Amino acid sequence: MTLPRYRDPAAPVADRVRDLLGRMTLTEKVGQVNQRMYGWHAYERADGGHRLTEAFRDEVAAFGGMGALYGLQRADAWSGVGFDDGLDARDGASTAALVQRHVVEHTRLGIPVLLVEEMPHGHQALDGTVLPVNLSVGAAWDPRLYAEAAAAVSAELRSRGAHLALVSALDLVRDPRWGRAEECFGEDPYLAARLTEALVEGAGAAGVGVVLKHFAGQGATVGGRNSAATELGARELHEIHLVAARAGVAAGASGVMAAYNEFDGVPCVANRYLLTEVLRERWGFEGIVMADGGAVDRLVRLAGDPVAAGALALDAGCDLSLWDASFPRLAEAVERGLLSETALDTAVARVLTTKFRLGLFDEEPARAGAVGDGGDAVRDGALPAPGAPAARHQGRGGPDAGDVGERIARASITLLAHDGAVLPLSPSVGRIAVLGPNADSVDQQIGDYTAPQRPGRGVTVLQGVRAAVAPGTEVTHARGCELVGDDPTGVPEAVAAAAGADVAVLVLGGSSARSRTTVFDDNGAAVAGSATASGMTCGEGVDLADLALPAGQLALLDAVSATGTPVVVVLVQGRPHALPELRGRAGAVLSAWYPGPRGGRAVADVLFGVHEPRGRLPVSVPRSAAHLPVFYNGKDHGYRGYVDVSDRPRHAFGHGLSYTDxxxxxxxxxxxxxxxxxxxxxxxxxxxxxxxxxxxxxxxxxxxxxxxxxxxxxxxxxxxxxxxxxxxxxxxxxxxxxxxxxxxxxxxxxxxxxxxxxxxxxxxxxxxxxxxxxxxxxxxxx
Structure with missing residues (x-):
């Protein structure tokens, strides 16, 4: 029997796409541009393993296939997925294969589904490697090292059945009040462009396509408010906010995600100038444009109803939806004359091209050992899956992703200030007091968009210091204060520990750790009030008006420094907090931008001089929120500064000291x-x-x-x-x-x-x- 042209792996991709598209019904075409289902709704626990849900089967049947499935492996407080019910390293790949097998074998044309996963700083899945956040990557100024990390994590993602990785790479920290600052490589377009290239190349080496977020200008929202308006002109957009996107497209990115914000009054997801004129006609981009979560539905306010909203976005250049109710009704848009079927065909062709280029049609999905329900179920480990957690990250003979992440953490730690004497510490210093609300918490050093971690995994700063000191060196610990608020209850214990020590390491900063008490918007962003109550000071939806460290932390700093014991401040943070003048209060200040699970060991290596401080600031550190913006590359109008305070940053972009001259x-x-x-x-x-x-x-x-x-x-x-x-x-x-x-x-x-x-x-x-x-x-x- 002669295979259809689209099934011939030797045929050119364009021919295969053309042949397949010509065989599709309108309903099947609409199915290919949809990604409305949460991946964790596609499976459920059953018989000691997992099986596909009726909701998933119905979704596939309704459209004769499925374009993409988002977040099959995602786990976090928003999705509600944890170790009790989610997919870990043992069964992630087997469940992905189960999904693929069902879609291929239970649809007329057998078109595989794109499995799309979050990879903001590592794979956001149970047992997934967590890397330092992007701001930490930016502080390392090392594209080669980041490419190595991207390749290692992408190999892990691919081994669990996924094809596309969603990565924030295009946003810039133009206003550090924005809670998503940690997801940016920094404030500078050139640095972001080089790291975006490294990301795309590293992931591609592992066979994973990257969808770059967010296109475009999301880091320039007014007041640092998440998803708010922007006031960008076209020149500012191209000079600053499109540079990394242009580099990523040239490097071979598989897609871009349209941002929530608008440009020139038109939301990015419906902005034809951005998605068609710039991206495709000027840059020659051939990949897919994906909507951000629920973004197309927000267009109802402009378009009038969901059918018109979907037509508006697709006609502007958006190819693939995310969780919305509008794209599933594109057939109605065609029937009502709001959208031509030719325009729909163009979007479908891009999705199919992506599937062919990533090899989906040429991979036979693994067959599960049937466990009832017609074989649409699998016991834990019944299909080939990654190895035990300790070895699961070794993808295709490459390096361990966790090890590369630790190297990034070490390379990113930045010495902001130093009196030339207190550092590096001696392992036999005598007595060290490790103090502060971020001294002994893995959760508070790993950032937003992170899956639950297994108990006992990771190294805190306290643990790193204890492991680094010589036998006989006493290490004491006191929390001193809470991360937020001004409760002085813990200060006396911390002061006593500092007074009895030879040096005090005071670990301050912020946290993006989500909890079950955090309330979330429909798109997964934290609701501000609940975030503050749960201790979040950074992350999506957690924007700040005041960039100063919380009052309790500043009071703890004053009290500890008043003891006369030499103080080293370590800032574990996801944004550049405004810093007061610390001369006379701290002998050294280090910044560790959410350095990941093993970040405590990386910090200790720098504190004790096992490794030199190599980090350089990817952002300018402000003196206060009152003199923003403070980015270094503003327009040169000869501004003379404020009358009452300096207009210069506390520490400039690119700054970083070392232990030598x-x-x-x-x-x-x-x-x-x-x-x-x-x-x-x-x-x-x-x-x-x-x-x-x-x-x-x-x-x-x-x-x-x-x-x-x-x-x-x-x-x-x-x-x-x-x-x-x-x-x-x-x-x-x-x-x-x-x-x-x-x-x-x-x-x-x-x-x-x-x-x-x-x-x-x-x-x-x-x-x-x-x-x-x-x-x-x-x-x-x-």
Missing amino acids: VEYGPPRLSRSRVGADAPALTCRVTVRNTGRRAAHETVQLYLRRLSGGTSWPRVRELRGFVRLLVAPGAEAEAVFEVGQDTLASLDRELAWVVEPGTVALETGPASDRTAGALLEITPAAR
Whole structure:
């Protein structure tokens, strides 16, 4: 028997898609652009294992298939899934195979279903690896290391049957009051672009497609309020908020997720300018556009009813829904003349193309050992599944994802301030007091969008310190205060512990840990009041008006520092909290951006000098919320500052100290003049280590336009970075190849071109400590 063309693995993908699309009914087409079911509603516990639910069977039958199933393996407080009823490392893959088998064998055309999982910082599943949050990845400034982590976690995700990973990569921290700051790589578009490329390439190496979130401008909402309005112009959008998306698309992202916010008054999910003109016509993107959860239904307010809302989104360029009630009614939209079937075919073709490219049609779903119910059930472990939890992360012979995550955590820990004496600690220091509300909690160091953890997993800062000290060294602990509020009850115990110690390590900061008492919106965001009550100070839906550390933490800091014992402050946080002047109160300040389950060991390694502090700030740290915005790359209008307080950040973008001293020479250009049509030169800078310990330097290259150009210039813009390891007493040279990408700016048509004028190429260890060399860019030859 001759196979249909779409079943021929040797046929070109375009031919297979065309053949399959021509065989489909209108109902089947609508089914392929739908992703309305929560994955955890597709299975239930039964007979010592899991079976498919009637709700899942009905959904498949209603549309003759299923486009995508979201979150089959997701577990967290919002979904209500835990170890009692969810899919862990033993049975995740087997249940995924069960789902796939049912869809293929119980539909007319046998089109496999895309299994879509959250991978915000690791796989959000029971026994899934948890990485440090994206802000921590940004602080490491190491795309290669992140690509390795993305590959390892994606291999784990793929081994459990999933195909697409949803990852926040496109949002920027333009306002640190926003609760989702932890999901961003930082405030800078260039840094985010390089890490987005690493993400796509790493996941692709494991056979997983990435859907990049969120497109576009979600980090620029007014007041740092989640899902609120934006006031972006087109130039700001392209210069800042589309840079990482453009890089991710060029790297091969499988999809982008349309953001909740609007641009120029039109919600992103229905914004034809964004989804069609920019993304497809200008950038040539061929992947899918996915709606954010319930976003299409929000269009009813504009369109009038769910049928029109679905038509509005699809016609603008949205291909795949998420949890909404509008896309399932697209057949009605076609029948009412609100949507052409040709437009629907275009979206269906993109979904099918994604399935072919990811190999879904060429993989036979594993067959479950039938356990009643016609074989649509499986006992735990009845199908091939990942190995025991200790070994489950070794995907395709690659590194252990947890180990790579710990390396990211170490690389990201940033020394913000240091008196030059208190650190590194000696393992035999004598007595150490480890204090504060974040000193002994794994949950408070792993961030939002995290599945429940097995008891006993992870290493807190307290545990890390205890493991690092020499025998005979006494480590005491007191919580001191709660994470929020100003209750002074625990302060005396902490003060007594500090007074009797040789050094106090005070672990402060925030938490994105969700609990069963947290109340959630329909899309999974925490409701602000319930979040505060459950101790959340960061995360989706947890926006702050005041960025200062809570009053109780500041009071604890004052009380502990008043003992005269040297104090090291460690900030475990998901956003840059506004910091007071700490000179005289703390000998050192370290920032650890939610460093993950093993973050306590990473912090201890830096405290005791086993590893040097390598992190550099991916965001500017404000003095208060009153002087926002504080990002380094604002427009250069010569603003002179406030009368009452400094307008400068407490710590600038790119800042980070080490345990040694380094000196930077001036940048040296191979040419002082280039043509706009073919710019090519090198920029070199010598870094000398004048101290006694090895220096891990992140040498940064900035562009500053002094004259010429289409629009008013920014203060400076990151355009490169090089990591150097410099031995004590030695020097090393950072070399930057400077070409069109380095020198480009947006012209009047919002295209990236090299414009004539004078620029300074600046190098240094941070955005506020640079030296520059002038470069003249002459007009292109006619």
